[in-house]
Amino acid sequence: MSDHPKLAEKFASNTNRMKWHDKALWFVRQKRDIQAQSLPEWEALRDKADAIKTHTLANLDHYLSAFETNARKRDIEVHWARDAQEHNKIVLDILRRNGATKLVKSKSMLTEECHLNPFLEENGIDVVDTDLGERIVQLRHEPPSHIVLPAIHLKKEDVGTTFEKFLHTQKGNSDPTYLTHEARKHLREKFLGADAALTGVNFAISETGGIVVCTNEGNADLGASLPKLHIASMGIEKIIPRLKDLSVFTRLLARSATGQPITTYTSHYHSPQHEGEMHIIIVDNGRSQILGNKKYVKSLQCIRCGACLNTCPIYRRSGGYSYGYTIPGPIGSTLGASKAIQKNASLPFACSLCASCSNICPVKVDLHEQLYLHRQDVVDAGLLDKTKHRALKMATWVMKHPMIMDSGGKIARKLVPILPRNLLYSKFNVWGKNRELPPFPKQSFKELYKERKK
Numbered sequence: 297m298s299d300h301p302k303l304a305e306k307f308a309s310n311t312n313r314m315k316w317h318d319k320a321l322w323f324v325r326q327k328r329d330i331q332a333q334s335l336p337e338w339e340a341l342r343d344k345a346d347a348i349k350t351h352t353l354a355n356l357d358h359y360l361s362a363f364e365t366n367a368r369k370r371d372i373e374v375h376w377a378r379d380a381q382e383h384n385k386i387v388l389d390i391l392r393r394n395g396a397t398k399l400v401k402s403k404s405m406l407t408e409e410c411h412l413n414p415f416l417e418e419n420g421i422d423v424v425d426t427d428l429g430e431r432i433v434q435l436r437h438e439p440p441s442h443i444v445l446p447a448i449h450l451k452k453e454d455v456g457t458t459f460e461k462f463l464h465t466q467k468g469n470s471d472p473t474y475l476t477h478e479a480r481k482h483l484r485e486k487f488l489g490a491d492a493a494l495t496g497v498n499f500a501i502s503e504t505g506g507i508v509v510c511t512n513e514g515n516a517d518l519g520a521s522l523p524k525l526h527i528a529s530m531g532i533e534k535i536i537p538r539l540k541d542l543s544v545f546t547r548l549l550a551r552s553a554t555g556q557p558i559t560t561y562t563s564h565y566h567s568p569q570h571e572g573e574m575h576i577i578i579v580d581n582g583r584s585q586i587l588g589n590k591k592y593v594k595s596l597q598c599i600r601c602g603a604c605l606n607t608c609p610i611y612r613r614s615g616g617y618s619y620g621y622t623i624p625g626p627i628g629s630t631l632g633a634s635k636a637i638q639k640n641a642s643l644p645f646a647c648s649l650c651a652s653c654s655n656i657c658p659v660k661v662d663l664h665e666q667l668y669l670h671r672q673d674v675v676d677a678g679l680l681d682k683t684k685h686r687a688l689k690m691a692t693w694v695m696k697h698p699m700i701m702d703s704g705g706k707i708a709r710k711l712v713p714i715l716p717r718n719l720l721y722s723k724f725n726v727w728g729k730n731r732e733l734p735p736f737p738k739q740s741f742k743e744l745y746k747e748r749k750k
Contacts, residue, residue, distance in 0.1 A: 299642055303617060304613075313451075314615075316451070317449060320448060324555060349596075356533075356535065360502070368505070370505050372574045376578050380579075383577055383579045387412060397422060397491060398492070400492075402493070402516035405622065409622045426516075449617075463479070483515070493522070494519075494526075500530050504539055507528050507530065508546075528577070594662055599658065604657055608647075618646070
């Protein structure tokens, strides 16, 4: 079971790293704002993307079926996987059938969700993540901490020591240019020796039966071009109806993700290589369950840009690993709770309900509203922490009795400022951990309102 408060406390205990992480993500958020404001039609694009996704999800069976038919016409083999186990078995069977033992993989959060890497490694397959950030965390035996910037929690010195240990780079050299060149040499060898490539899917076009993959490093292109075998893994929600719909999403994706006008590589795969094989695995793994729930269905509109993570004050200060779920941040909190509320009961509360995530989402997923509804589900299921439940019940009772609330506020405004600090911030004040109370006003809002109304 995930325990966000405890894991967040662990990350926040390193104040310098926490502040650096917060600042780094906010820098990306600001770049996004500049790009969004540069397009007068930005809000119209968001509305269009929302409309396309809403329509597609309402007719998902039709578009998936048409995609399969059109992909098969292009000699692409299409597979269906109900869950992670089926997906992993299909990948292994394809690799074994082709005698492949070395696989290069470009960024795919779906394969992280399915825990594909450890499964393949247990079965004798050498798997190399080729996105630089993903390769760094793979060498460190860590999962990605962000869906677009998987190693954003690491400083260049961390990367330097990691490469020193695994790639035998110069001791103490953490120069980014040097490290990038060394990573390029290392990965080039892996690309050249690969038997097969696996890529994720950003968009699958029902009308054409092809897929589109967006990267900044070109690693998906190199991986899918050198070996003759290409496997692509996609969730059922990646479908868009027509080729012309793609331009709406590519204009939104990179601007929202990293503040770029467009990703460096937007690659279309519409058939196998000459004398090669191309396979697409369409994965459900709990998505149908969300599709059938009106409260949470819009979470399937997500295009995995990570903008909600970059703006979230909780994610920026608690780090990706505090969520204990494959996808962190606001979108991960709602997806995790939708799939397994008992296991992820703490995630809907990793939110300030500030609504910044919903305001910034390029496809208008109502994230903060979903997290508010998930909180109610957690309480109804009896999964809320007992201390927090008692505190909330007491707060509800006080708010229902205005006289008691007014009197309590008056006493608190006089008493709290003169209490000794060691008493005020004792172990009984859980809220006071790493927080400072603001100065207490002399009058309540109600008193001020009455006074000024005279």
